[in-house]
Every structure is written in structure tokens, then in C-alpha cells.
Amino acid sequence: MIAAMIKPQTAKGPDKDKLIVATAPLCGCFGCHMSLLDIDERILQLIELVEFDRTPITDIKTIGKCDIGLIEGGVANVDNVEDLRAFRNNCDVLVAVGACAVNGGIPAMRNHFDVKQCLEEAYIYGKGVINPHIPNDVEIPLLLDKVHPIHEVVRVDYFLPGCPPSADTFWKFLTDIISGKPVHFPYDLIHYD
Amino acid sequence: MPSALETADNPQQLKRIVIEPLTRVEGHGKVTLLQGKNRHIRQARLHITEFRGFEKFIQGRPYWELPVLVQRLCGICPVSHHLAAAKATDMIVGATRLTPTAEKIRRLMHLGQTLQSHALHFFHLCSPDLLFGYDDEVRHRNVVGMIEDHPEIATRGVLLRKFGQEIIRITSGKRIHGTGAIPGGINKSLTMDEIRYLQKDITEVIGWARSALELIKRIFYEKYDYHMGFARIETSMMSMVNTDGGYVLYHGGLRARNHVGETIFDHVDYRNYSDYIREGVKDWSYMKFPFITSLGEDEGWYRVGPLARINNCDFISTPLAEQERKEFAGLGNGLPVQSTMTYHWARLIELLYCTEAIAELLADNDLTGTDLRTRGELQQTGTGVIEAPRGTLFHHYQIDEQGIVEKASLIVSTTNNNQAMNESIRKVANQYLDGNRLSEALLNQVEVAIRAYDPCLSCATHAIGKMPMELHLLGEGGELLDRLEKKVTGEMIRTI
Numbered sequence: 043m044i045a046a047m048i049k050p051q052t053a054k055g056p057d058k059d060k061l062i063v064a065t066a067p068l069c070g071c072f073g074c075h076m077s078l079l080d081i082d083e084r085i086l087q088l089i090e091l092v093e094f095d096r097t098p099i100t101d102i103k104t105i106g107k108c109d110i111g112l113i114e115g116g117v118a119n120v121d122n123v124e125d126l127r128a129f130r131n132n133c134d135v136l137v138a139v140g141a142c143a144v145n146g147g148i149p150a151m152r153n154h155f156d157v158k159q160c161l162e163e164a165y166i167y168g169k170g171v172i173n174p175h176i177p178n179d180v181e182i183p184l185l186l187d188k189v190h191p192i193h194e195v196v197r198v199d200y201f202l203p204g205c206p207p208s209a210d211t212f213w214k215f216l217t218d219i220i221s222g223k224p225v226h227f228p229y230d231l232i233h234y235d
Numbered sequence: 236m237p238s239a240l241e242t243a244d245n246p247q248q249l250k251r252i253v254i255e256p257l258t259r260v261e262g263h264g265k266v267t268l269l270q271g272k273n274r275h276i277r278q279a280r281l282h283i284t285e286f287r288g289f290e291k292f293i294q295g296r297p298y299w300e301l302p303v304l305v306q307r308l309c310g311i312c313p314v315s316h317h318l319a320a321a322k323a324t325d326m327i328v329g330a331t332r333l334t335p336t337a338e339k340i341r342r343l344m345h346l347g348q349t350l351q352s353h354a355l356h357f358f359h360l361c362s363p364d365l366l367f368g369y370d371d372e373v374r375h376r377n378v379v380g381m382i383e384d385h386p387e388i389a390t391r392g393v394l395l396r397k398f399g400q401e402i403i404r405i406t407s408g409k410r411i412h413g414t415g416a417i418p419g420g421i422n423k424s425l426t427m428d429e430i431r432y433l434q435k436d437i438t439e440v441i442g443w444a445r446s447a448l449e450l451i452k453r454i455f456y457e458k459y460d461y462h463m464g465f466a467r468i469e470t471s472m473m474s475m476v477n478t479d480g481g482y483v484l485y486h487g488g489l490r491a492r493n494h495v496g497e498t499i500f501d502h503v504d505y506r507n508y509s510d511y512i513r514e515g516v517k518d519w520s521y522m523k524f525p526f527i528t529s530l531g532e533d534e535g536w537y538r539v540g541p542l543a544r545i546n547n548c549d550f551i552s553t554p555l556a557e558q559e560r561k562e563f564a565g566l567g568n569g570l571p572v573q574s575t576m577t578y579h580w581a582r583l584i585e586l587l588y589c590t591e592a593i594a595e596l597l598a599d600n601d602l603t604g605t606d607l608r609t610r611g612e613l614q615q616t617g618t619g620v621i622e623a624p625r626g627t628l629f630h631h632y633q634i635d636e637q638g639i640v641e642k643a644s645l646i647v648s649t650t651n652n653n654q655a656m657n658e659s660i661r662k663v664a665n666q667y668l669d670g671n672r673l674s675e676a677l678l679n680q681v682e683v684a685i686r687a688y689d690p691c692l693s694c695a696t697h698a699i700g701k702m703p704m705e706l707h708l709l710g711e712g713g714e715l716l717d718r719l720e721k722k723v724t725g726e727m728i729r730t731i
Contacts, residue, residue, distance in 0.1 A: 067263070069285065069287065070310070071307050071308060071309050071310040071311075071313075072261055072309065072310040072311050073307075073309075073310020073311070073313065073411045073412060074310065075310070076310045076311055076355075076411055077310075077410070077411050079355070079359065079396070080397075080400060080410050080411070082393055082394070082396075082397040082400075083390065083393055083394065083397070085378075085382070085393060086382060086386075086390070086393075089379050089382060089383075094377070094379060098256075098258055098259070098260075098261070099258075099259060099359060099360070099377055099378055100258065100259075100373075100374070100376075100377045100379075101258045101259065101373045101376055101377065101679070101682075102258075102373065102374070103255065103256060103258065118285065118287070119284075119285055119286075121284070121285075147307070148304065148307040149287050149288075151292040151293075152287065152288045152291065152292045154292065155288070155291050155292060157288075159291055160286070160288030160290075160291040160292065161286065161288070163288070163290045163291040163294075164286070164288065164290050164291070164523075165516050165523075168290070168514065168523070168644060169509050169631060169642075169644035170509045170512065170513040170514050170644070171513070171514050171515075171516060171523070172513050172514065172515050172532065173515055173516055174516065175516055175518075176516075177516060177517065177518050177519065177520060177521055178518055179282075179518045179519035179520075181265075181267055181280075181282045181284065181519055182282065182284050182519065182520070182521065183284055183285070185286060205307070205412055206310065206411050206412070209410075
């Protein structure tokens, strides 16, 4: 029902008929973004329906007011937290996309270890490392002690499961929500691997 | 030697400018520039700012999980990690030689992956810079602008990528994070129906690849001097070649040549890679800095990827790509081609090679074979190396008697180019930014240099920007010289 309400309330931008979509990868592998591009030639239809704000495929670096925000990846450092909050503050509908955003995914396997152990393995005990020390500079964001799914940090409206969710899952979700229908997936779109 | 712009003497007194997040590259990174008196650039760094810790958390997992687990390093080139890990686990299970069916299916998967990755990079990410110019309007300078202004080129790009993704789906079950390769072989061969499905488009696909190459050559020659000089650095290059010195992607020996093309090492068994490559750590980046051991940290950094592969090989086995390689080599007048922007050209020669090689493989009866897997005696270590789309990728694992991973070392392709990317942005800073008033277009030139390498920062990291683009330029005494604000729309406003 949220979907039915958002369009009249928030549609804006140069083309009033289009919903504005932003996407961000946090601690993931970019595979969900790639799976979105796997809609192949349907991208020609998609850009008739939506306009992209901040995403890795545009050069817009700061998010503006958006109708839909798609988040790939979990929350692993302080920058992830701030970006996720910026998305929540600017997006009417926020979507956790893929295993890492939904439950932390593979990167959350580091939750079994201390952050220090993980850093030491790469930078102190790594094969062939000549000047072992852990990078430490103001330009590098602090790591969180655990990797979190995004709903532990902000309110999330929808969850798209899968590693990654298939292109058809993205397509069904976006076309349902754009047309103001309740989102409904047949079994084969939420069954994976 | 690394450029003097790597580290400024008095960073506290300089004005920091940040480009964050880098866009139209896969994954995340940021660039910081420090500017001093008279707007001179004093420091330029590409930072990789996130860390995941794969090397640690795969300890304790059974070795047979590796091909499906570590491919989650990267959703853009998962097949590279899938296959590098599979090659390492082949060694672990004592499979010294794969069955012809297994080896050919893996090669096909890898060709499909290189094809889709190169198509994505050229058409979806970089063509806006090349066709519209680095100073094009921000809201237009992307793949949507391409679809609107050049629909036939953009559509061809989408379809080329689709074809590569379909090969991956058919050989591994899924377009992203599939399961085709297993220790000692593969889990499925192809059916005749699947082969016919791929064959029906292949002639057209080769045609699209040829026209992409014509396009990049036209773009390149239109501004020849600019493209030859932009962000140009001279470096050693490393790649794998086969025993005849020919071009390879899946398997071969390591070859490194210096900036004038003299051999540093050749036909090195990649299982001994750690004797030839070492890594340095710098405080300001989570990405390590590899170098060729015999040349040392300051002189030994190098480049990998399409430019290195096309320069280093003596020939390419497919006719159209070989003809293109010869024309490309002519740019160097007998020396390796060093221009950073020629990465785009070399990448599209590779894309053409992939289409030709796929056509050859699809005619091979072994693809439908039933002998899928071999094994021997369990070994304690395994090393897998592959030419991933972005360059040489190293995986090394050590297991205990139970088959549990004890130690893992990975050098991902983009990491090899770390110092080179840093040096290229320093070159751009000197060429175009130094002494100038700041503008969005000038800063995009920094990103144009980084994009040429097609870095996959996902493989190494994930960070994402939070900085509003407001740039202040202060004099060394702290006085405000210039201030720019970047709106959400991408519009730049000078507020002083």
C-alpha cells in the first residue's frame, strides 16, 4: 500500500511522471547491482519509468529526495552507517537487497573473529608482506566490531532475498511498486540456489 | 620511483579535496588531493577504505566450499574467483590434469565472464566519458544518457553483456555466483540444445565486438595526442602467457617485462609466485601494494590487465584479434604501449578475442562429454592463478589433514595496479589540476584516469561516500581563496 501512496506525494524532478530511484552498495560484492543490470534490454523500459539519482552508475555523489532506495550489502564500518541513514532520511521506501543487506551475508562470517584478528591476518601474517603493520589513517573509516544487517540500523520497508536476487525478482518488484500494486512474488522468484 | 605527490611534507597546512565516492567504477574508493600555495597540488592518493577479512574468516571452512565461498568477494567477476579457487582446489585433490570436458567448460565460462565484464566496463561505465567528454553535464554523463543519445551503441553493449552472462548461466547454473566448477572438474557439461542456443547469436556477437573496436579506434584517433598523453606513466607489465608466448586467459606461466619491454622473468610456474611478488602496506589504504621482488618496492611496481596482456603476448590465436593486436602494437614503435587510455583499446581487442574463441569452443564436441571430474591424492596446499578481466589473480590455500582451511592468501587483480593507479592520478594532478581553479569537470579527469584501469574495488574493498561536495581552497596562511559547492543535481556553484 505504501507503493500506492508514494507516487502522488513525492514524485518530483525534471520528469514528474518518473519515480526517482537511488542505489548504494555497502559491505557486499556489487553482485546485486550486477543482477539489476541483468534485466538486460528491459533497462530501455526501466528508464522510461524511473530516473536515477545517486547510484554507482551515475556521477551523482550525494543523495537527494528519492522515492525508492535500494541498499546492497551489510553495515561494516562507520561510513556504512552514515550512508545508510542518509538513504533512510531521503527515501520514502527503503529496500534491503540481497543476502548481505538482509542478514549480513558472507562478510558477517567475520563476526566469529575479533576485528583485530582479521586485520592481523591480512597485514601482519600475510604471505609476502614486507613491512607488516595495520593501515591506520584518518582517511580510513573505523570498522565496526561486527557486520550488521541493515534493519538493525534503520527501518526497512521491503526485503529482497537472494545471493543475488535474480533480475526477474528486481523486475517484478520494481514494476509492481511503480504501478502501485502490492508487491507479490511467485515462489520461483524467492527460491534460489 | 613513486611520484613526489605520494606524501606531502606538511599535510596539516594544506587544503584537502575529496572525490568520494568514485563513481562508474565497480566497488568503492575515494581520492584525496592536498592543495597548497598557488593551488599547487602537493599530494594525491587513491584510498581503498573498507576491509572484509576473507583471509581470516575462511579459516576453519572445508576446502570444497572455496570456489562458491570466495567468489562472493566480487559480484562483477565472480567467475574469476570461482575458477582461481577451483584451480587451487584441483591441486588440493591431486587432480593434476582435468578431463578435456572439464577444462573446456571452464574455459568457456571464463570467456563468457571476460566478455560480459569488458562490455559492462566499456558501454555502461566508460563510454559516456569517451563519447560525451569528461566535462559533459553530470546528470547526462551516464548509461541513461548513452541510451537516449546513442541507442544503437548502448543496446549493442547491453546485448554483448547479456551474451556473456548467458554463457555463465549455462555453464554454472546462475549468472552471478553459480556453482559450475568443483575441485577436480565441473559438475555439469552442456547439452546440444544449450550449445545451439548460444551458437545462434555468435556471428552477430562477433560483429558487435568488431564494431566496438572500430568505435574505440575512431574515438582514440580523433584526439590522438590527448589520449596518448593523458595520465601516461611508464611501467613494467605482468601477465600470463602460454608455453609458446601466446595470449592466454585461463592458464599459463607468468611473464613480466620492464618499461622498455626487456624480460624480467618469463614462463614462471605460478605455484612459485611468492618468490617473485611481494607486498607492501601503506597506512592510508586497505589495499596492499605489490611489487616485483627483484626490483624492490620503489622500482618494482607494475601493471596488469588488458594493456599488460596485449603488450606481453607474442601473438593471439584467433585471426581477427591477432590482426588488431598487430595494429595496436604499432602505437608503441617497437616499445610497449604505455598510454593509460590505451587500456580501453586493449580491452576491446580482448573482447573480440573472447567472441572468436567462444565460437571456436562451441564447435568442440568435448563440451557435451560425460567425464567431468578427476582426483588423486589429497595435498596440503593449492595455488590457483588466472588472468581475470582486470589482470592476474592469485589464490593460495593451505589445509590440514581433515581438509579444513588453515591459511589463505589472495592477491586480487586490481591490487596489482594499486601503485599504477595512484601514479596515474598524480600525473593527472600535474597535467590538469595543478594551479587551476577547481571544477567538477577537472575532478572527473581524475576519475577518468582511474576508470581506464577498470578497477574492481569490490574485490578489495567497499567504502561509500558521505561527503557533500563542498570544496574550499585555502591559502597556506588559511585564507579562503576559492569555494565551490556541488548541488545534488551535480551543478557546481562558486560561492566566493
